Amino acid sequence: MSHTAYFFQQFINALSLGSIYALVTIGLAMVFSILRLINFAHGDLMMIGSYSILMLWNAGVPVWMAILAGIVLCGIAGVIMERVCYRPLRGSAEMTTLLTSFAVVVLLENGVTLLFGPNTRPFRILNFTSPTFSIDSILISKIDVISVVLTLIILLLTTLFIKKTTIGISMRAVADDLTASHLVGIRLNRVIVSAFFIGSLFAGVAGLLWSARAGKLYPLMGFIPVVKAFVAAVIGGFGSIPGAVVGGYVLGFAEVFLVALLPPELQGYRDAFVFILLIFILLVRPQGILGAKTMQRRI
Amino acid sequence: MNADFLLKIDALSVSFGGVKALENYKLSLPPSRILGIIGPNGAGKTTLFNVLTGFIRPDSGHIHFNGQEITRWEPYQIARLGISRSFQNICLFGKLSVLDNVIVSCQIHERTSFLSALSKTRAYKKNEKALREKAWKLLCVFGLEKHADRRAMTLAYGDQRRLEIARALATAPKLLIIDEPAAGMNPNETQDLLDLILKLKEKFNLTIVLIEHNMNLVMQLCEYIQVLNYGRLAAEGLPLEIQQNQEVIDAYLGDTNNAGSN
Numbered sequence: 362m363s364h365t366a367y368f369f370q371q372f373i374n375a376l377s378l379g380s381i382y383a384l385v386t387i388g389l390a391m392v393f394s395i396l397r398l399i400n401f402a403h404g405d406l407m408m409i410g411s412y413s414i415l416m417l418w419n420a421g422v423p424v425w426m427a428i429l430a431g432i433v434l435c436g437i438a439g440v441i442m443e444r445v446c447y448r449p450l451r452g453s454a455e456m457t458t459l460l461t462s463f464a465v466v467v468l469l470e471n472g473v474t475l476l477f478g479p480n481t482r483p484f485r486i487l488n489f490t491s492p493t494f495s496i497d498s499i500l501i502s503k504i505d506v507i508s509v510v511l512t513l514i515i516l517l518l519t520t521l522f523i524k525k526t527t528i529g530i531s532m533r534a535v536a537d538d539l540t541a542s543h544l545v546g547i548r549l550n551r552v553i554v555s556a557f558f559i560g561s562l563f564a565g566v567a568g569l570l571w572s573a574r575a576g577k578l579y580p581l582m583g584f585i586p587v588v589k590a591f592v593a594a595v596i597g598g599f600g601s602i603p604g605a606v607v608g609g610y611v612l613g614f615a616e617v618f619l620v621a622l623l624p625p626e627l628q629g630y631r632d633a634f635v636f637i638l639l640i641f642i643l644l645v646r647p648q649g650i651l652g653a654k655t656m657q658r659r660i
Numbered sequence: 661m662n663a664d665f666l667l668k669i670d671a672l673s674v675s676f677g678g679v680k681a682l683e684n685y686k687l688s689l690p691p692s693r694i695l696g697i698i699g700p701n702g703a704g705k706t707t708l709f710n711v712l713t714g715f716i717r718p719d720s721g722h723i724h725f726n727g728q729e730i731t732r733w734e735p736y737q738i739a740r741l742g743i744s745r746s747f748q749n750i751c752l753f754g755k756l757s758v759l760d761n762v763i764v765s766c767q768i769h770e771r772t773s774f775l776s777a778l779s780k781t782r783a784y785k786k787n788e789k790a791l792r793e794k795a796w797k798l799l800c801v802f803g804l805e806k807h808a809d810r811r812a813m814t815l816a817y818g819d820q821r822r823l824e825i826a827r828a829l830a831t832a833p834k835l836l837i838i839d840e841p842a843a844g845m846n847p848n849e850t851q852d853l854l855d856l857i858l859k860l861k862e863k864f865n866l867t868i869v870l871i872e873h874n875m876n877l878v879m880q881l882c883e884y885i886q887v888l889n890y891g892r893l894a895a896e897g898l899p900l901e902i903q904q905n906q907e908v909i910d911a912y913l914g915d916t917n918n919a920g921s922n
Contacts, residue, residue, distance in 0.1 A: 527767040527791060530756070534764045537753040544713070544751065546739030546768035546831055 363498075370499050371621045377505040379613020380512035381574070383606045384567040385590040386597070387519065388439075388560025390605035393594070394536035395556050398458045402442060402465035404587025405473075406561045407568030410435035411484065411578045412473060414569060418486050427486070432565035439561025440554055448550075466584075473580040481579040484572040508570050515563065516606060523602065528555050536600065585632075592639045598649030607650055612638075665724075666691040666867050667712075667835060672721030674707055674891075681707040683891045685721070689884075691834070694861065694868045696882030696899075698875070703888040705871045706748060709837055712869075713745050714738045726834060740768055744833035746824040748840045748871070754813030758804055758823055761812050762795040765830035795830065801863070802826045802856075818849055822856070829860065835867045836860075842874045850874060854881055879903065 414431030523529040535542045535552050572578040597608025619634050667689040674682040682704045710716040714735035723731045753761050799805040802822045842850045872878050885902045887895040895908050
């Protein structure tokens with residue numbers, strides 16, 4: 362394979378991986394911008410989505426129906442999570458809700474382990490990873506195309522939603538100034554539930570893509586992506602939705618090209634390099650690429 | 661509860677730690693009036709506004725608005741019932757566009773559900789369009805339409821103040837509460853503000869409560885005045901009565917010849 366072809370191959374990998382990171386990070390950022398809650402259980406929503414899809418499919422539901430239903434279930438799971446775990450703690454310290462999110466992680470991961478067992482299961486419902494076409498020795502698999510196209514569509518729709526609809530404007534308003542949003546009578550619960558629902562739908566899509574890419578799923582599968590999304594959110598600027606997208610893609614590219622450029626004996630340390638990047642950004646530009654300088658206390 | 665009053669407050673007390681910010685405050689305000697509240701800094705004026713709009717819970721007392729007791733309601737519920745306010749230190753959505761600031765306030769009486777927003781039903785779209793037009797008209801009343809797409813925080817100070825009032829009106833309030841609207845304005849701007857407030861009162865059929873240090877403005881605008889001092893009602897009455905009340909002059913107004921100069 363020529364150097365150029367190799368570069369393009371990696372470029373496509375990075376684009377595909379970055380898209381999934383962007384999807385996960387948007388959900389994390391949406392909730393954070395409104396509640397100042399870093400919901401580490403967001404990754405487990407991906408897991409719930411993937412399990413739902415697989416279980417429905419195993420039960421004989423047609424594949425596209427299973428995917429759609431799984432993603433919607435994921436959205437509902439997010440809304441329930443807010444109602445049961447986070448709403449009772451509204452107004453408490455950020456540290457409290459952060460720790461609660463870890464409790465939710467433990468609860469969900471162990472719950473699913475109890476229900477379905479700790480084993481890794483194959484996830485090959487659409488044969489997503491098979492190469493569909495190749496250009497000049499560059500292999501492009503279905504999952505790459507689907508990841509990138511789906512993410513771009515979702516980004517476009519999200520932008521329109523946030524910019525144009527009243528709920529979108531309310532979300533930005535609450536994120537901007539909580540006091541003022543009380544003042545003009547915005548129903549906070551509706552905005553928060555919307556953010557959880559939309560973010561969880563995206564987590565469902567990301568879960569599908571993540572499991573399809575890996576060809577497998579397991580109860581702890583949400584951990585790595587949510588930590589990566591956390592890094593991506595820090596890179597982009599925590600709480601900023603455009604920042605989430607930028608951060609997701611920057612992280613995708615950084616990861617893929619690190620592996621491509623590192624000598625083989627260091628490639629196994631890919632995640633270590635990602636976290637070194639995180640520490641570096643936190644030291645040099647803690648507000649991220651697109652983040653605001655200050656971060657006031659919330660709710 | 662007397663239905664002749666839009667706002668009725670009885671025996672309202674608020675304290676912060678040992679400090680009594682408001683003590684046994686009372687008010688009976690008929691509709692379509694302009695009430696001025698004056699008093700030195702720290703007299704409890706802004707505390708009163710915060711209690712009225714639900715940002716602070718009172719220790720005791722009752723607030724009735726439009727025949728309903730609202731004493732311990734949440735701010736958003738009070739806003740929905742028809743009390744709207746502007747802040748002493750401007751409280752806009754700085755990162756949102758000028759138009760979005762008004763749209764977000766216009767929508768509080770709409771009953772659109774989240775699902776209809778996602779599915780973009782025809783009724784929903786029509787509704788969104790109506791909201792946008794309503795917000796635009798309101799901007800025109802304030803002469804802010806040329807700045808509609810700018811971020812609110814980039815506006816000049818006077819424009820931000822006017823936007824704040826526009827946004828307060830977008831919730832279609834019965835009672836408008838204005839905290840120091842003339843702060844930082846020169847005499848010309850103050851005169852414009854006076855005309856604007858009178859125009860708005862007529863146009864939107866408002867009852868207005870105003871905190872202001874500019875005595876000129878207060879005396880010209882208000883039909884009734886309350887004087888607060890150390891959280892207590894020191895005096896109340898018609899503007900002329902207040903101007904001649906020796907206690908008020910000593911405590912607050914000082915030399916009446918200079919009263920309008922600040």
